Amino acid sequence: MILTASTAVQAQVPSNSCSAFTAANEYPVTLSCTPVAMNTNGFTPDYNPGGCLAGNNDDAWAYFTAITSQTQVQYEITGCQGFLCGLFVTAILHVFEGNCGAPVALGCNISGLGIGNDATVTIPTTPGQTYFVRVQRTFSNQDLSGELCITAISNAPANDLCSNATPVGDGTFPFTTIDATGSFATSCAFNDTNSVWFAYTATCSDEATFSVCDDADFDSVISVFDACGGNELACNDDYFGCTGFTSQVTIPVLAGQTYLVRLAGFQGAAGSGNLTISCAPPPPPAPNDDCANATAVAEGLHPFTTVNATGTLSTSCSLNDTNDVWFAYTASCSGLVEVSTCGNAFFDSTIGIYDACGGSELACNDDGPGCIFFESTVEFVAFAGSTYWVRIAGFQGDEGNGALSITCTDVTWYSQASGNTSDPIWALAPSGTPVPAVFDPAANIVVQAGHTVVQDQPVVDALVFSVQAGASYDLGSGNTLNVGGNWSQDGEFITSDGGVRLTGSSLQVLDGLSTLRFHDLELDNPAGARVDADSLLLDGTLQLAQGSFDANGRQVVLVSDASGTARLGPVAPGASYAGALRVQRFVPAGATNWRGLSAPISTGTLAQWKQDFFTAGFPGSHAPSFDSPPGSGILWPSIRTYDESDPGPDMADGLEGPGHITDPFVVGRGYMAWCGDALLTTDEFVIDVRGTPVVAQSP
Known part of the structure; x- marks a missing residue:
């Protein structure tokens, strides 16, 4: 039997250049030598690899794909015989791996030298990998005619057939x-x-x-x-x-x-x-072979085997699936339960759900959607504390091992109309009969498009909280919304002076197409929270009780305006802030005056202040030559910082100007700045800096 890497042996020809390979330059690999012509006639030099007396002479190129772990490459000169031919017409054979831009030489040899007309190189190869062959006439640009054969050295095991x-x-x-x-x-x-x-x-x-x-x-x-x-x-x-x-x-x-x-x-x-x-002999069936001995389980992944299982019952969705094992599942939530072997079993399984041993079949599935090996997935509505019997079997008596996955999806309350949270405006489906909602930490809340919902309860708990585009949720004055899952806001969230608490146990994501705006926001989740929305604005306090609050490269802003200034509250020992924070300070219209400023961020330079108010009297400022008295040449820096090495009785003593507008903010340093958009009077403006915040954790 001959194995070949090419199906068109007659079409093989060498290439003048390694970098110009086409399919016609791929030579076959066979289990016995099958010579194919490889001449340098009319070719030009392409590459001088050195070794085996190689020079910058005309050369020919070919490539092959290995099919075994060892390959022999042989080149034999044709049209020339005898001792003198072997002495005066010789060929140099090189074999490479890698690529034409950086070939790696694996071996070389020279034909003839008075002994014969062929050169042979044997190398270890990797099946499926490509290798390159180069042939040139020794010390000559004259034409060279010859044949190339590439032989796979078979090391097949003795029991190969x-x-x-x-x-x-x-x-x-x-x-x-x-x-x-x-x-x-x-x-x-x-x-x-x-x-x-x-x-x-x-x-x-x-x-x-x-x-x-x-x-x-x-x-x-x-x-x-x-x-x-x-x-x-x-x-x-x-x-x-x-x-x-x-x-x-x-x-x-x-x-x-x-x-x-x-x-x-x-x-x-x-x-x-x-x-x-x-x-x-076959092993006995599993202990849960009978419904009366069903294994008690909750949500999670549970191993099982139906090998040698017995039974007499068949489900409504399958044929002859009598060999079964049983689980008794007690739901921990009220909602949609999924029971599945999809991806966790390698036989054609079936799943049936029953309300009791010998009771009614509530749900059944043979082949679940997307299950490659004909495994099963079934869904049914369950109520917290209730027990359901799960039957695992095999289509037409198929059997095997696997794991049973059980998940319970908590309740989702969908708004059906506008109103207060306590009103009967909710249903457990996107479209349903409105009833009052029972909010708890395991219930999702979805405010649907076109609805405005006002929270009229002091505290509302939710798992996932979602406001669709075209919808609005008004938190109400002084109220609290506790969210244990992700926040999805494509519509409007009116914060008033209420607060939102993130109270989950896994990472919570704040996302949405709208700009997120809160009055008070507290993170009380050891797994932390991450901002995925483009912007998050705070009007009150960002309180970090536990977990890492990750800005994630988004705009997180402590807003300052005429009505108040937001702040980063005390950060508890188990909490942290990751990323940049934008800190604002509102300055009202009136007289331009000295104001005490701090360094709220640990990165950034004074240039951020230059973007907000007029600066003068130091290099890089708006008016670097501003002096006082005018014409005195005594610079009057509008930004100053305290320097203990400059004592004196005057207020200006100890307050030194910066060296340049690019001076970095220094953590712990206080600054005095003549703040305004003009020398004596100013319109209202906001001082705005952005960088890694200076966080002082609570004792």
């Missing part, structure tokens, strides 16, 4: 699929053609298990056949619970009968491992 399967019984047997060949794929995998074979003679009339589970270093595939070229009896790619995508199958066998075991690799993967074979 089914006809050479290794005879085995029970026990553990080492194997390798490296350099294995093959021509077909199994039913449970893709492109698993490279295979080795074992011939197992059953030692009992029970069940035989063939396993490389956790005992192979590649993504394995196991299949069992009744004969070479016969029927596939079982196949497994990734066995549930085995690491490294390893495999295991179990089949019923008859003592003395021979079964052909095939080991291969998913998508051509290859490696080594140990095949363990055992023959024994």
Whole structure:
């Protein structure tokens, strides 16, 4: 059998340049030497790699794709025979890997030298990888005619073919699929053609298990056949619970009968491992084989096996799924429960939900949407504290191992009209009969488009809080909204003087298409919160009780205007602020005057103040030469900071001007600034700086 990396052998020609390769320059790789012409006639120099007397002479190029772990490259001069030919017409052969811009030489050789007309290089190769070949005439630009053959050196294992399967019984047997060949794929995998074979003679009339589970270093595939070229009896790619995508199958066998075991690799993967074979009576069914012995569970992931399970019941959504196991699930919330084996089982499962053993079927599913291996997903409405019986079985008697995932989605209250939070304007669906809502930390709130809701209760609890575009939520005066999940605001949120508390236990995200604006905002969540909305404005206090408040590169602003100034409150030891904070200070219209300023951020320079009010009397300011008295040449800096090294009785003593407008803010330093947009009077304006805030944690 000849393996070739190209299907058009007759079209192969060399290239004048490595960088100008086309498909026609790919030479075939075969299991026996198949010469293909490779001449330098009319070519020009392209690259001088050095080594083996190579020079800047005419050269020819080709490339190939390896199919085994070792490859022999041979070039033989044609049209020339005898001792003198080998002495005066010689060729230099180079083999490279990498790319044409930076080739890496793997080997070289020179033909002839009075001995013969061929040069051979043998190198280790990686199947599927591309390598480059260069040929030139030694010390000459004259034409060179020859043939190139590239041979894959096969190191296939002894049991590479089914006809050479290794005879085995029970026990553990080492194997390798490296350099294995093959021509077909199994039913449970893709492109698993490279295979080795074992011939197992059953030692009992029970069940035989063939396993490389956790005992192979590649993504394995196991299949069992009744004969070479016969029927596939079982196949497994990734066995549930085995690491490294390893495999295991179990089949019923008859003592003395021979079964052909095939080991291969998913998508051509290859490696080594140990095949363990055992023959024994089947294990008993799981303890929860009967509904009366159902395993009590809550939300979470629960392992199970239906192997050797019994039963007589079939669900309404499947056929002959009698072999079952049972779980008794007690709901922890009132809402939508999802029970699923999707992605957690490797057999064709079915799921049924019942209100009691022998009771009514509440829901059923055979093949869940998006489940690759025909696993199941079912949803039903549950009430907190109630128990439901979950039945896991297999379509048409299929069986296997897996894990059962149970989740409970909490209640979501949707507004149905405008009104107060205590009014009967809510439903548990986007469109439903309005009723009064029972808000609790596990309930989501959605204010739908076109509705205005006013909070008339001192405290409202929510999990996820959402205001849709075109909707409005008015917090009301002095009220508090506790949110344990994410905040999604595409509409309007009227904050008044109320407060919002973030009280979750996992990271909370503040997002929305609208600018978020709060009066008081408190983070009391050890997992922290992150701002994803473009802007977040605060009119009152940002209180950090626990967790990290992550600005996430967004605009977080402590607003200052004529009605008041926002602040960053005391930061508790278990809390922090991450990112930049924009700090504002409102200055009313009136006389320009001295004002005491601090450094509220640990990054930034005085240039941020230059953007807000007129500066003078120091380099980089608006009027760097401003002096007093006028014409005296004595600079009068409009921004000053205290300097203990300059004592004196006058108010100006100890207050020094900056060296330049680019001087950085200094944490802990106080500043005096003549603030205004003109020398003597000013319109109202806002002093605005942005950077990492100076955080002094509470004692």
